[in-house]
Amino acid sequence: MIEDEQFWGRQIPLPQAPVNSATGITALKQVGNRLQCQRCTHLLAPTDRLANGEWYCRQCLQLGRLTSQLELYTIPEPNRFVTAPTGGLTWEGQLSPQQERAAQAVQDYVKARKNHLLWAVTGARKTEIVYPALAWALAQGWRVAWTSPRVDVCLELAPRLHQAFGQVAQALLYGGQEEPYTYCPLTICTVHQLLRFREAFDLIIVDEVDAFPLATSPMLQHAIAAAEKTSGCHLYLTATPGDQLQKQVANKQLAVTYVPLRYHGHLLPQIDLRVAWRWRAQLSKNKLPVALIRQMKAYLATQQRFLLFVPHVVDLPVITRALQLAGIQGGVTVHAADAERTAKVQAMRDRRIPFLITTTILERGVTFPNVNVIILGGDDAVFSTAALVQIAGRVGRSADAPSGEVTCYCHTHTKRVRLARGMIARLNLQGRRLGGRK
Numbered sequence: 157m158i159e160d161e162q163f164w165g166r167q168i169p170l171p172q173a174p175v176n177s178a179t180g181i182t183a184l185k186q187v188g189n190r191l192q193c194q195r196c197t198h199l200l201a202p203t204d205r206l207a208n209g210e211w212y213c214r215q216c217l218q219l220g221r222l223t224s225q226l227e228l229y230t231i232p233e234p235n236r237f238v239t240a241p242t243g244g245l246t247w248e249g250q251l252s253p254q255q256e257r258a259a260q261a262v263q264d265y266v267k268a269r270k271n272h273l274l275w276a277v278t279g280a281r282k283t284e285i286v287y288p289a290l291a292w293a294l295a296q297g298w299r300v301a302w303t304s305p306r307v308d309v310c311l312e313l314a315p316r317l318h319q320a321f322g323q324v325a326q327a328l329l330y331g332g333q334e335e336p337y338t339y340c341p342l343t344i345c346t347v348h349q350l351l352r353f354r355e356a357f358d359l360i361i362v363d364e365v366d367a368f369p370l371a372t373s374p375m376l377q378h379a380i381a382a383a384e385k386t387s388g389c390h391l392y393l394t395a396t397p398g399d400q401l402q403k404q405v406a407n408k409q410l411a412v413t414y415v416p417l418r419y420h421g422h423l424l425p426q427i428d429l430r431v432a433w434r435w436r437a438q439l440s441k442n443k444l445p446v447a448l449i450r451q452m453k454a455y456l457a458t459q460q461r462f463l464l465f466v467p468h469v470v471d472l473p474v475i476t477r478a479l480q481l482a483g484i485q486g487g488v489t490v491h492a493a494d495a496e497r498t499a500k501v502q503a504m505r506d507r508r509i510p511f512l513i514t515t516t517i518l519e520r521g522v523t524f525p526n527v528n529v530i531i532l533g534g535d536d537a538v539f540s541t542a543a544l545v546q547i548a549g550r551v552g553r554s555a556d557a558p559s560g561e562v563t564c565y566c567h568t569h570t571k572r573v574r575l576a577r578g579m580i581a582r583l584n585l586q587g588r589r590l591g592g593r594k
């Protein structure tokens with residue numbers, strides 16, 4: 157027998173009704189002349205059939221195959237949690253006055269069950285800003301999900317929340333996770349995993365809401381909406397909201413709290429634009445822009461460590477070769493599928509290497525103290541406006557080195573680079589009003 161609590165706020169596919177009070181709905185339901193998946197809303201194609209004639213949903217296949225022989229069983233979320241007046245918060249850190257103000261605003265919106273965006277610059281420590289609101293919600297016996305489109309964000313977050321909320325039972329869910337599901341007040345999961353829930357959460361915190369692929373995935377947007385109780389609310393967290401969210405803010409459809417200063421009170425570094433005419437044609441002859449070579453040599457001479465961002469994985473060996481020819485050595489390349497990625501990032505953190513040559517994989521989620529950043533080919537389409545702002549945000553992360561240089565070499569000035577500079581300038585204007593330093 158499957159325990160009742162396995163069904164609380166969830167939708168579990170089974171071939172027949174379990175021996176408890178769970179109620180089921182057809183997993184693939186007739187809508188007009190098509191079948192629609194009730195887990196992910198995918199409309200089935202005529203080809204979505206198995207050899208035995210059964211229909212199945214290919215869109216949410218990763219979560220286990222949903223066929224026309226199954227029903228989705230659920231029991232309404234009962235919020236059966238033991239609560240503490242502190243919400244189980246064991247974190248003893250201090251918020252700055254700016255963080256404190258934002259934390260209060262977030263808490264007020266959560267208390268009013270209003271959807272809300274926390275727009276906090278990179279390095280503002282937005283996670284800690286959310287702690288008071290989360291503690292309040294857990295003290296009320298709310299069920300909370302902290303979710304992100306990116307699994308690495310979840311993996312990094314889970315131990316932090318475990319430490320900050322030491323008295324709260326927590327579950328971490330992501331694809332390929334070995335641990336069995338447990339019913340608990342705080343669930344940390346990828347947005348994908350929310351497809352297993354139905355009207356479960358009183359509060360859903362969506363971390364790095366602009367990260368790929370949430371903005372362009374109706375399935376994942378549905379996952380958040382369906383996992384939220386009808387009486388629930390959500391809180392979006394990001395340093396770089398996309399066009400849709402910015403529009404909602406501008407039209408006053410979504411409330412926003414800005415945190416324009418980093419935790420140490422300094423402004424974001426602005427992107428310094430340099431034209432590198434026909435840099436790609438030069439590169440095909442194993443040459444790099446003269447100004448770039450000069451800048452890198454100057455950094456190496458003063459032991460200033462840095463990250464060199466390049467557009468594509470295929471550029472890495474070509475650029476390494478061109479650097480060697482120019483007499484620059486010691487850099488290490490890294491990209492998404494690199495088996496030694498973790499070790500290389502650690503070597504950079506430990507100051508064992510002077511610079512990394514990287515694709516956009518290191519645009520967010522990693523912190524190296526006291527680095528400068530160079531972007532080669534910032535006009536390539538791979539660098540979105542958000543990516544450029546995130547990359548600039550790698551600089552000046554620590555309190556003892558709160559500023560630094562961001563240089564972007566482009567063949568032409570593109571709209572994306574202009575927009576990125578514009579976003580940084582606007583946030584810094586707000587930051588200056590709050591006494592932010594350069």
Ligand SMILES: [Zn+2]
Binds near residue numbers: 215
């Ligand atoms: Zn589906």
